[in-house]
Amino acid sequence: MPEAGILEARNSFSALIERVExxxxxxxxxxxxxxxxxxxxDPPRDVEKARAAVAAIREMRKKVxxxxxxxxxxxxxxxxRRY
Structure with a gap:
């Protein structure tokens, strides 16, 4: 995990926030x-994991x-709705 001293953090706060984003x-x-x-x-989104989940759902639908x-x-x- 990266570290920054207080003085460095104060001087480059915007850059640190961009890294956190x-x-x-x-x-x-x-x-x-x-x-x-x-x-x-918010945790970073894992696009590849989401794509794999969608592919798995589509494969399952073919088998059902x-x-x-x-x-x-x-x-x-x-x-x-009628009952």
Missing amino acids: KGEEITITRHGKAVAKIVPT KPDPDGLTIRDYIEMG
Whole structure:
């Protein structure tokens, strides 16, 4: 984890914030001891992981057999609204 002294953090705060926005965590030190940590508010998004999940869902849908009665999801939703 990258570290920055207080003076360095004060002088380059904007640059540190840009690094944090990209997902880094930065430790602020005073006399070599950690005193604070700057962390992103939201975890970084893993685009490749999301794409893999979508691909897995699409593969699963190919393997799932259609409803034996020939009903669609929309049909089941409409039936549920009637009762």
